[in-house]
Amino acid sequence: METALPLFYFRPTICFVDDDPLFLEALTLSFTDHYNCITFTNPEEAVQFLTSYKPPLAKIKFTHDLIESDSFGLSHQLPLNTNISEIAQLTHLAQKHTEIAALIVDQNMPQLSGLEVCLKLKGTPFKKILLTGETSHEKAVDAFNHGLINKFIHKDKVVAELKKSINELASLYFHEKTANLLSQLESSRLSPLSDPIFVSFFKSWCESNKIQEFYLINKQGSFLAKDGQSKSHYFVLLSEHEKSAFLNLNDEASDKVEPLLNRLATGEVIPFFGPGKECWEFEFNEWEQFFYPAKTIQGRENYFWTVITN
Amino acid sequence: MLETLSNNLNLLMAKARLSSSELARLTGLPATTIKRIRNNEQSNPTISTLLPISKYFSISLSQLVGDEELKTINNSYNKTELQRIPLLSWQECFAYTGAEDEQPSAVVNTIFTEKQMSKKAFALCIEDQDLDFFPKRSIVLIEPEKTPESGDYIVVAKTEQRLASIKKYIAEFDQIYLKSLVAGLGISALTSEYKILGVILQCKIELKNNIP
Numbered sequence: 001m002e003t004a005l006p007l008f009y010f011r012p013t014i015c016f017v018d019d020d021p022l023f024l025e026a027l028t029l030s031f032t033d034h035y036n037c038i039t040f041t042n043p044e045e046a047v048q049f050l051t052s053y054k055p056p057l058a059k060i061k062f063t064h065d066l067i068e069s070d071s072f073g074l075s076h077q078l079p080l081n082t083n084i085s086e087i088a089q090l091t092h093l094a095q096k097h098t099e100i101a102a103l104i105v106d107q108n109m110p111q112l113s114g115l116e117v118c119l120k121l122k123g124t125p126f127k128k129i130l131l132t133g134e135t136s137h138e139k140a141v142d143a144f145n146h147g148l149i150n151k152f153i154h155k156d157k158v159v160a161e162l163k164k165s166i167n168e169l170a171s172l173y174f175h176e177k178t179a180n181l182l183s184q185l186e187s188s189r190l191s192p193l194s195d196p197i198f199v200s201f202f203k204s205w206c207e208s209n210k211i212q213e214f215y216l217i218n219k220q221g222s223f224l225a226k227d228g229q230s231k232s233h234y235f236v237l238l239s240e241h242e243k244s245a246f247l248n249l250n251d252e253a254s255d256k257v258e259p260l261l262n263r264l265a266t267g268e269v270i271p272f273f274g275p276g277k278e279c280w281e282f283e284f285n286e287w288e289q290f291f292y293p294a295k296t297i298q299g300r301e302n303y304f305w306t307v308i309t310n
Numbered sequence: 311m312l313e314t315l316s317n318n319l320n321l322l323m324a325k326a327r328l329s330s331s332e333l334a335r336l337t338g339l340p341a342t343t344i345k346r347i348r349n350n351e352q353s354n355p356t357i358s359t360l361l362p363i364s365k366y367f368s369i370s371l372s373q374l375v376g377d378e379e380l381k382t383i384n385n386s387y388n389k390t391e392l393q394r395i396p397l398l399s400w401q402e403c404f405a406y407t408g409a410e411d412e413q414p415s416a417v418v419n420t421i422f423t424e425k426q427m428s429k430k431a432f433a434l435c436i437e438d439q440d441l442d443f444f445p446k447r448s449i450v451l452i453e454p455e456k457t458p459e460s461g462d463y464i465v466v467a468k469t470e471q472r473l474a475s476i477k478k479y480i481a482e483f484d485q486i487y488l489k490s491l492v493a494g495l496g497i498s499a500l501t502s503e504y505k506i507l508g509v510i511l512q513c514k515i516e517l518k519n520n521i522p
Contacts, residue, residue, distance in 0.1 A: 068358075249345050252329035280334035280341040 004194040005202060006174035007181050008087050010213035012101035013038060014166060015126070017046045017117060019109040027104075030163065034212070035170070036097050043105070043112040047120045050103070055125060056095045062086055062181055082184055085276040088215040088224050101173040102127040102166055106155075107136045115139060118148050125176075127169035129162070131155050185219060190300065192221040192239060197299035205235070217275045221303075224275065234308040236272040236292065240301045246271065246279070256284040260291055270294040270304045314376025315360075316350040321380070322367050323348070337362040394420040395451060397433045403452075403465065403507055404472045406432055421449055425512055428455040432508075434465065434474070441476060442491040448515040450476070452508035463510040464488075468503055476510070 013036040018024045021041050028037040040046035062082055066072060069079035090096060103126050107114035114130045121128070130152040132140045140152035150169055153161050185191050192198040198221070206214065206225065214225040214235070221237040238246075247261060263269045269291040273279055282290070294304040323333060330348065334341035339362055346352040347359075357371070364374045372378040397419035398406055408430035421433040433451050436444045444450065450465075458464045460481035466488060467474040477488040479500075486500040 068356075070354075245342075249341055250329070250331060253331060278334075278340065280331035283335075284331075 003172065003175050004182055005199050006171065007178035007216040008090055008214060009171070009174045010090065011035060011097050012099045012170055012173065013097060015046070015050065015100055015103045017043050017103070018106040027158070031166065035166070043109050043117050047112070047117055050121055050124065053100065056093060056099050057177060060090070060093070082181060084216055084218060088217055088275060090215060100126045101170040102129060104129045104131065104162070106131045107140065108133055115143050115148070118143065122148065127173055129153060129165055129169065131158060189241070192237060192299065192303055195299040198297060198303060201297055209233070222272070232310050234272065236270060236306050236308060238270045238304045243267070243304065250279070253284055257287050260287055264291070267294060267296055267302065267304050270306055272308060313350060315374065316348055318374055318376055318380055319363065320348050333366070337366050339363070392422045392424060393427055395423055395427060395431050395433045397421050397435065397449070400434060400474045401472070403432055403434060403474050404467050421451065423451055423512060425451065427451065427453055427511070430454045440492060444476065444491070444513060445515055448513055450510045451512040453511050454508035456509040458506065458509050465507040465510065466504050467507060469505050470503065474507055
């Protein structure tokens with residue numbers, strides 16, 4: 001089962017703790033493509049660093065009080081406002097790649113055991129993976145059941161399992177960061193971001209286009225995506241419902257842009273006026289340049305999508 | 311009331327031949343909000359939404375939401391506000407200038423009128439029996455700021471006598487004549503010895519006095 005898409009994702013930092021420097025070096029080698037890695041051979045140093053660490057995202061808020069709302073003064077209502085276009089501002093956030101999404105810690109270390117490290121870091125937001133041997137299996141199960149760790153992997157299977165686990169947990173980390181925004185987004189209607197068919201489609205699109213970071217830019221489910229060469233793409237999505245709403249909004253303009261609207265009605269093209277831009281900000285005679293050939297995905301409803309590369 | 315708002319907006323936009331997208335561009339409001347008001351789906355539009363719309367169409371908020379009639383748009387003629395005009399004697403009116411100390415509060419008798427008149431305006435009571443169609447005891451309202459045209463009834467006085475009377479103003483072949491309303495008195499040319507005090511705009515005729 002796919003979890004819902006996070007509203008944004010960028011390359012995070014993974015923290016590895018193991019007393020064997022050779023093992024650490026070998027381990028991190030296979031992750032530097034997709035993650036920033038920091039390593040500690042001394043678990044006490046790791047604990048000291050991680051307890052004083054401040055995640056860059058902790059300072060960022062996307063919801064604001066809607067002071068002008070009539071219900072602002074009511075004690076039982078939360079009038080909140082979310083500006084989705086602020087999410088893409090994260091591209092400019094310095095230090096964002098130092099956000100730690102996961103900690104991978106070996107159980108068997110002389111100074112502190114992996115579980116002791118996790119216990120000292122209880123309540124920290126990053127995900128924790130414990131690497132276990134034969135003797136520590138039961139303790140790991142117990143720690144997992146108590147929510148102290150998110151995963152345990154037997155050291156023999158590290159190569160095969162760790163990569164998949166880190167990918168999943170990093171994605172989960174961003175999902176949890178944005179879960180409240182997604183529930184706001186879905187207050188009136190389900191979003192494609194929680195449609196398993198769209199989620200797996202988008203993930204595989206990201207994979208095949210080597211997308212390293214993405215940011216939601218509108219309610220419809222369009223993203224600003226950046227690949228390994230920092231090249232920007234707009235992944236534009238329009239659901240069947242939003243398509244009808246667009247046609248309905250512009251039903252009086254049929255004499256001026258009728259051919260375009262007819263092509264939109266069949267799903268042949270979809271509009272994208274730019275991030276944060278609305279159709280009514282442009283004269284009808286300018287519209288043609290903002291309509292792009294689209295493809296269709298069949299999920300909970302039909303989704304029409306296109307990719308625009310700057 | 312909300313239904314009236316959507317009706318009014320639809321009417322205004324149809325008259326101006328505007329679509330929701332175009333009005334959105336002109337007012338800076340979201341077209342979706344405008345569409346929702348027009349379809350009567352917006353349950354409680356805010357002032358910040360309604361104000362740009364009323365400003366664009368040059369109407370008041372009350373007119374937009376239907377508290378005030380929409381057809382009185384830009385038509386101050388229909389605004390019936392009564393104005394107080396001082397009732398002067400035929401001797402007083404020669405020197406009357408409408409200055410502050412002579413305004414209605416200082417004058418004992420005033421006449422109400424629905425006409426838009428200047429501050430210099432005044433009223434006179436007809437005292438003569440035989441003045442053409444102005445019956446005795448009728449009240450005439452005089453506007454000094456108006457330039458007389460041929461056929462107008464004016465109040466005029468000889469500078470020497472300082473006594474005002476009503477004359478008909480006739481312009482013919484570049485010459486201006488004053489026709490007396492008293493039968494038997496003829497026409498005289500307008501000369502510099504006359505001072506025109508104003509044009510009669512209205513005559514209120516008292517047919518019967520209701521005071522016993």
